[in-house]
Amino acid sequence: MEPNVTKKHPMEEQKAAERVKNFSEVPYGYNIDTAIAEAERCLECKKAPCRQGCPVEVDIPAFIGLIKEKKFGEGVFALKSKNNLPAICGRVCPQESQCESFCVRAKKGDSVAIGRLERFLADWELEHGVDVPALPVPTGKKVAVVGAGPAGLTCAGDLARMGHDVTIFEAFHMPGGVLVYGIPEFRLPKEIVRKEVDYIQRLGVKLRTNIVIGKTITIDELFSEEGFHAVFIGTGAGLPTFLGIPGENLLGVYSANEFLTRTNLMKAYLFPEYDTPIKVGKNVAVVGAGNVAMDSARTALRLGAENVYIVYRRSDKEMPARLEEIHHAEEEGVQFNLLTNPIKISGDENGWVKGIECVKMRLCEPDESGRCRPEPIEKSNFVFAVDTVVVAVGQTPNPLVPQTTAGLKTGRRGTIEADESGKTSRAGVWAGGDIVTGAATVINAMGAGKTAAKAMDEYLRSLPTA
Amino acid sequence: MYKLVTKRVLSDVSTLFEVEAPLVARKAKPGQFIILRIDEKGERIPLTIADSDPERGTVTIIFQEVGLTTKCLAKKEAGEYIADFVGPLGKPMEFPEHPGRIIAVGGGVGIAPIYPKVKGFYQAGMDVFSIIGARTKDFLILEDEMRLVSKELHVCTDDGSYGRHGFVSDVLQNFLADGEQIAEIIAVGPLPMMRAIVNQTRPYGVKTVVSLNPIMVDGTGMCGACRVTVAGKTKFTCVDGPVFDGHQVDFDELVARSRMYQTEEKQALGHCRCGCGGEK
Ligand SMILES: Cc1cc2nc3c(=O)[nH]c(=O)nc-3n(C[C@H](O)[C@H](O)[C@H](O)COP(=O)(O)OP(=O)(O)OC[C@H]3O[C@@H](n4cnc5c(N)ncnc54)[C@H](O)[C@@H]3O)c2cc1C
Ligand SMILES: Cc1cc2nc3c(=O)[nH]c(=O)nc-3n(C[C@H](O)[C@H](O)[C@H](O)COP(=O)(O)OP(=O)(O)OC[C@H]3O[C@@H](n4cnc5c(N)ncnc54)[C@H](O)[C@@H]3O)c2cc1C
Ligand code: SF4
Ligand code: SF4
Ligand code: FES
Numbered sequence: 155m156e157p158n159v160t161k162k163h164p165m166e167e168q169k170a171a172e173r174v175k176n177f178s179e180v181p182y183g184y185n186i187d188t189a190i191a192e193a194e195r196c197l198e199c200k201k202a203p204c205r206q207g208c209p210v211e212v213d214i215p216a217f218i219g220l221i222k223e224k225k226f227g228e229g230v231f232a233l234k235s236k237n238n239l240p241a242i243c244g245r246v247c248p249q250e251s252q253c254e255s256f257c258v259r260a261k262k263g264d265s266v267a268i269g270r271l272e273r274f275l276a277d278w279e280l281e282h283g284v285d286v287p288a289l290p291v292p293t294g295k296k297v298a299v300v301g302a303g304p305a306g307l308t309c310a311g312d313l314a315r316m317g318h319d320v321t322i323f324e325a326f327h328m329p330g331g332v333l334v335y336g337i338p339e340f341r342l343p344k345e346i347v348r349k350e351v352d353y354i355q356r357l358g359v360k361l362r363t364n365i366v367i368g369k370t371i372t373i374d375e376l377f378s379e380e381g382f383h384a385v386f387i388g389t390g391a392g393l394p395t396f397l398g399i400p401g402e403n404l405l406g407v408y409s410a411n412e413f414l415t416r417t418n419l420m421k422a423y424l425f426p427e428y429d430t431p432i433k434v435g436k437n438v439a440v441v442g443a444g445n446v447a448m449d450s451a452r453t454a455l456r457l458g459a460e461n462v463y464i465v466y467r468r469s470d471k472e473m474p475a476r477l478e479e480i481h482h483a484e485e486e487g488v489q490f491n492l493l494t495n496p497i498k499i500s501g502d503e504n505g506w507v508k509g510i511e512c513v514k515m516r517l518c519e520p521d522e523s524g525r526c527r528p529e530p531i532e533k534s535n536f537v538f539a540v541d542t543v544v545v546a547v548g549q550t551p552n553p554l555v556p557q558t559t560a561g562l563k564t565g566r567r568g569t570i571e572a573d574e575s576g577k578t579s580r581a582g583v584w585a586g587g588d589i590v591t592g593a594a595t596v597i598n599a600m601g602a603g604k605t606a607a608k609a610m611d612e613y614l615r616s617l618p619t620a
Numbered sequence: 621m622y623k624l625v626t627k628r629v630l631s632d633v634s635t636l637f638e639v640e641a642p643l644v645a646r647k648a649k650p651g652q653f654i655i656l657r658i659d660e661k662g663e664r665i666p667l668t669i670a671d672s673d674p675e676r677g678t679v680t681i682i683f684q685e686v687g688l689t690t691k692c693l694a695k696k697e698a699g700e701y702i703a704d705f706v707g708p709l710g711k712p713m714e715f716p717e718h719p720g721r722i723i724a725v726g727g728g729v730g731i732a733p734i735y736p737k738v739k740g741f742y743q744a745g746m747d748v749f750s751i752i753g754a755r756t757k758d759f760l761i762l763e764d765e766m767r768l769v770s771k772e773l774h775v776c777t778d779d780g781s782y783g784r785h786g787f788v789s790d791v792l793q794n795f796l797a798d799g800e801q802i803a804e805i806i807a808v809g810p811l812p813m814m815r816a817i818v819n820q821t822r823p824y825g826v827k828t829v830v831s832l833n834p835i836m837v838d839g840t841g842m843c844g845a846c847r848v849t850v851a852g853k854t855k856f857t858c859v860d861g862p863v864f865d866g867h868q869v870d871f872d873e874l875v876a877r878s879r880m881y882q883t884e885e886k887q888a889l890g891h892c893r894c895g896c897g898g899e900k
Contacts, residue, residue, distance in 0.1 A: 325840055327657060327664075327704040364706040366840055370643050392842040396854065403847055403854060403873055405880045412843035420663070420837070426891040429663040429688055430837075431884035505876030552841055554859070 160263030163192040165270055170485040174455045177339040177423055180482060186224075189274040193221035196266045199258055204268060207253040209601025210243075210308070212236045214253060214268055221271060230279040233272060234287075238311035238357075239304065239350045239600065241280060242333060244273025245342050247597045248476050280349050286356045290317040295614040298323060298382040299359075300367045300555065303331020304596045305388030305587025307354050308603030309610075313386075314357040316611045321360040321382075323367050328419065331390050333596070335419040336411070338449050340456070344418070368558035373583065383617060384582045384610050387570060388603060391549040391588035397441065401499030402545070406435065406507035410446045410546035417453050435541025436460045439510050441496055442546035443473035448480060450544045451488045459542070462488050467495040467515050467528045491538075493517070495530065499543055511537045551589045559583075567592060576606030584610055622656075622705040625678055627698040630761040633685045634732070635694045636670070642677030644669075644707045650740030651713030651831070651863055653733075654679065655839040657704040658693060661893065665689045666836045666858075668733035669708060679707075682732035682761070687885050692894035709839045710862050713737050713806075715744060716827065720803035723795050724750045724770070725788050725817055727809030728759055733831055734808040735762050735769075742769035750774065751791045757782035788813070789820055802826045807866065811875050818866035830866035832857050834877060848874050 165188075167173075167181040184192065198215040205214055213232055220229035233240050247253075249269035257265035295318050299310045302324040310320045328334055330347045355361055365371060367389070376382045394409035396402050413432070416422040420430035434457040440450045443466035454462045464483070466473060469492050473480060484490075491512070498511040514534035520526040551568045563571040563579035569590055576584040586602030588594055623640040630636055644654060648669045655664050671680035685691045696702070716722065722741055726734035731752050741748045750770035754760045755778045767773045774791045775783030784791065788809075795802065805828040807817040814830045821828045834857050837843045841859040848857055849870035855861065 325706070326838070327706070364704050365643065366706060366709070369708060369840075370647060370706070392840070394842070394844045396844070403849060403877065405876055409844040412837060412845045415837055415843050421661070425884065426888050428661045429888055431881045431888065433880065433884070505873070554840060 159195070162195075162264040162267040162270075163188050165267075170487070173340065174486045177456055179343050180340050183277055184270055184274045189221055189271060190224065192267050192271060193218045195259060196222075197258060203256040203258060204253045204266075205256075207256040209252070209597050210237050210604050212253070212272070217275060218266065218268070218271055221275065226275060226278045227282075227285075229275045231287075233275055237272075237600070238308055238354060240272050241276035241346045241350055242304070242342065243597055243600070244269050244271075244276055245346070246333075246337060248595055250477065252597060280346070284349070284353055284356075286353070287315065289315065289358060292319060293317040293614065294619060295319065295384070295617065296321070296382045297384050297386065297610065297614070298376045298380065299386045299388065300373075301325075301331060301388040301390060301587075301589075302329035302351070302361065302363075303388055303390045303587060303599060304333060305390070305589075305599035305603040306331070306386065307351065308600040309386045309388060309584075309586065309607045310359045310603075311354045311357055312604055312607035313610060314354075314359045316607070318611070318614060320358070321362060323365045323371070324361065324363045325366040326419065327363050329361055329363065335415045336446065336449070338414065338418055338453050339423075340452070341449065366554065368554040373555065373559040373562070373580075377582065383614055384584070386576070386603070386606055386610065387555055387578070387583065387585040387589055388587045388599070389552055389555055389589045390599075391593040392552040393550045393568075394545070395548045395550060396545055397496060397547060399496060399498055401501060401507070404499055404501040404507045405505050406433065406541055407499060407543045407545065410440075410442070410450045410544055411549065413450055413544045414446075414453065417457070423457060432457065433542070434459050435507075437540040438462045438542040438544065439465050439496070439538075439540040440544045440546055441465045442548070443468075443475055444546065444548070445475045445479055446549075447544075447546035448475045448483045448488075450546050451483055452486055454542070454544065455486055455488065463538075463540070464488055464490045464492075465494050465496055465510070465512065466490070466492050469493055469517055493528065495528070497535070500537070507541055507543055509537045509539050510543060511535060549588075549593050551592070555589075574605070575609035576602055577609060582613070621701040621703060624696055624698055624700050624702065627696070630682065632758045634682060634759075634761045635685070636680060636682045637693075637696075638673075638678040638680050639702070639705055640677055641679045641705050641707075642674075644679050644705065645672040645677050646674045648672035648679060648708045649712035650736040652708035652710050653839075653862065654681065654705055654707030655709060655836065656681075656702055656706075658689060658696075658702050659893070660703060662703065663689050664704070664837060664839070666709070666833070666839060668736065668831070670732055670736050671739070679705075682735075684729045684732070686729070688888040688892050691889070691896050692892055695894045695896055706839070709858055711860070713740060713863050715741070715746070716804035718803045718827075720801035721795070722746055722748045722803055723792065723805045724748050725792055725805065725807040725809070726750070726752045726766075727788050727807075727813040728754050730807070730809030730813070730831075731761050731766070733833075734806065735765060737806060737808075737831070738766060739769045747771040749795065751776070751788045753777060753783075753788040755779065789816055792817065792820065796821065796824050796826070804829060806830075811871060811878065814866065815871040815875075818869070818871075822867055828866040829863050830869060831862045832864060832869070832874065833862070834874060835880065848877075
């Protein structure tokens with residue numbers, strides 16, 4: 155294949171008309187030839203500006219160089235020396251605003267498809283068998299990681315590779331955090347998550363599910379009774395935000411968290427083979443326009459909805475979702491009601507949603523801070539008929555751990571306060587990911603887990619040996 | 621995996637299991653609940669912690685067969701395992717601020733979840749006057765256990781097949797009328813019963829708390845499935861409850877919401893993996 159200078163090699167994907175009928179993954183990934191051809195586009199820059207954009211410091215030119223040489227095994231090794239979850243990152247990192255936005259190729263044409271190449275290598279390894287690196291002599295120090303999302307998994311994996319004895323405590327029956335309960339199968343197959351979590355466990359990390367820290371065991375007890383020397387909190391931003399408008403508790407109104415958890419974690423899309431049901435009507439309104447909203451809208455289509463509307467109070471330019479997600483949603487037939495703000499949900503005599511009342515919005519001129527607030531247009535109210543509403547307007551941190559841990563400082567929006575290394579106000583306790591930043595990205599959560607692991611390692615080594 | 625240590629069939633439709641779950645047993649307080657899942661394909665369902673033994677590391681659950689999960693669970697035998705068991709969840713119950721009698725009303729499915737609360741009052745040295753009732757004799761459970769922790773126990777059945785012929789509310793009416801000071805009434809049972817009780821006590825201005833049982837998924841405040849309106853505000857039953865001031869609860873909404881999956885619940889019975897097919 156000829157190396158193409160200005161354009162990324164496209165990735166084959168399921169056709170929209172077909173894929174809305176199934177939950178299988180949409181893009182197929184590069185084959186070997188395309189991967190090598192795309193790798194050839196990388197200039198292996200000495201300074202490699204792309205690396206600035208990667209929160210977990212992947213040595214991008216190194217792994218791409220190894221793809222060129224068809225040394226896939228070594229490429230995986232280079233990738234995994236920094237990134238414990240490459241098959242996940244290759245799929246869900248917002249590469250366009252991370253590594254790829256710094257790529258020199260992006261100045262004239264498309265950046266190198268770093269994410270797709272990362273996915274290619276990681277998938278190659280998952281197919282050919284995963285090797286576990288040699289582990290150092292155990293340090294005898296015990297670390298508890300709370301939450302098995304990307305932040306916790308990364309922190310745990312790194313600490314294990316430094317020789318510490320790590321246990322992850324997870325509230326759900328399955329590890330992965332948003333990767334298993336939020337992001338749908340068609341974007342991130344759960345088998346991929348399972349395999350990457352399996353790798354973390356093979357590094358020696360112990361996993362204890364069905365334990366809600368703060369309820370089953372408190373942070374204090376992790377130190378006093380369970381004998382841990384340090385704790386990392388990566389409990390994410392799991393608390394759903396509602397709109398606070400009338401009718402939100404009607405039947406057929408879901409938080410995106412519930413809608414996606416039923417579908418993904420509990421596999422309601424396979425009901426009645428799986429026991430957990432979900433109910434989707436013919437006409438579905440999804441309020442919000444972030445990744446969570448796009449995932450909900452595309453899920454609703456796959457569950458059989460005929461019309462799915464994104465209802466968003468700002469314009470297309472402000473939509474926070476990744477471009478690729480918006481594009482996929484459009485292709486699949488999701489309809490966009492922009493500059494539209496819901497003010498009331500109405501129900502029928504049985505308490506089921508039957509319509510959503512909205513008001514049209516306009517964006518005023520941006521103020522000095524550059525933000526423009528949408529404002530309602532008078533008398534522009536209208537109602538449209540829907541039988542399901544999914545509220546996807548954001549999540550905030552779950553207060554369970556802060557509420558049950560004395561001396562753990564929290565910020566205004568319930569986030570745990572931590573310095574750049576993730577250190578909290580409690581001695582021996584670090585935190586990172588969405589619980590510290592509020593809802594953000596997989597790769598930022600992983601970056602935080604990685605940074606904390608370094609600081610925790612230093613701390614653990616400074617402790618007297620028992 | 622969590623081992624079912626002992627099993628006791630309490631009635632045609634009610635079963636008790638002691639489950640090996642030492643971490644939950646150590647922490648459990650009256651009023652709290654667990655969430656369990658039988659197997660990989662199962663649904664997560666909440667059940668009240670009826671009792672716990674920190675020394676033996678066991679937690680007791682008592683449930684009535686109403687649908688797929690509870691029917692299949694009842695088919696399990698001691699020595700078998702279930703996939704998941706997480707808790708203790710929810711807030712422990714609170715003790716009343718005012719002096720006076722405590723009156724506990726448990727109807728049908730509510731007898732199991734009210735028992736640990738009555739026992740909690742009893743262990744704190746308080747006098748509880750308990751009223752339990754069911755549609756018919758076969759649905760009545762825990763009579764002996766309730767008697768042990770109650771100052772008085774009144775038993776009634778709707779059809780008169782056992783105890784007093786009538787509703788729990790009839791007995792409660794006597795207590796409301798006899799002029800003795802009541803610190804708190806606690807009512808647990810099917811939604812229509814709880815609604816009737818709070819409407820009955822409202823004119824007397826007696827604090828009446830109820831333990832709600834909406835549909836749940838995670839039980840940690842993450843999904844919002846369990847939301848109820850209390851005093852005009854949306855609350856998540858799994859973290860803010862499950863016990864609430866009954867006079868403030870929007871029962872109409874709760875009744876409607878609990879019917880959300882009626883069709884699917886019926887459909888599910890035909891697909892059970894335990895082979896019961898929804899039949900006894
Ligand atoms: C639907 C959806 C789509 C998204 N799409 C993308 C995307 O395409 N790309 C991207 O980069 N980001 C995306 N995000 C955001 C991204 O998933 C999160 O930023 C990231 O998962 C945060 O990681 P975390 O480890 O901090 O927390 P989480 O992933 O939330 O994990 C936290 C874990 O902690 C557990 N936990 C919580 N409380 C307790 C407790 N008390 N005790 C024990 N365990 C506990 C939770 O059960 C969970 O498993 C998406 C988010 C959602 C909801
Ligand atoms: C905090 C709490 C404590 C409870 N304690 C007890 C108890 O000690 N003993 C007892 O017998 N029952 C208890 N319940 C009710 C019990 O959870 C339901 O009976 C059970 O989930 C029914 O599941 P099923 O599959 O057998 O029936 P289904 O056919 O699924 O449903 C039958 C009924 O159960 C309700 N229900 C269905 N799914 C759920 C769910 N995921 N969560 C909650 N309710 C659901 C439905 O509203 C329906 O009316 C409690 C519920 C809550 C919320
Ligand atoms: S982990 Fe994400 S940000 Fe880092 S190189 Fe890979 S795709 Fe880019
Ligand atoms: S900036 Fe782009 S071209 Fe240069 S090394 Fe990084 S990926 Fe390759
Ligand atoms: S059960 Fe999910 S928030 Fe209560």
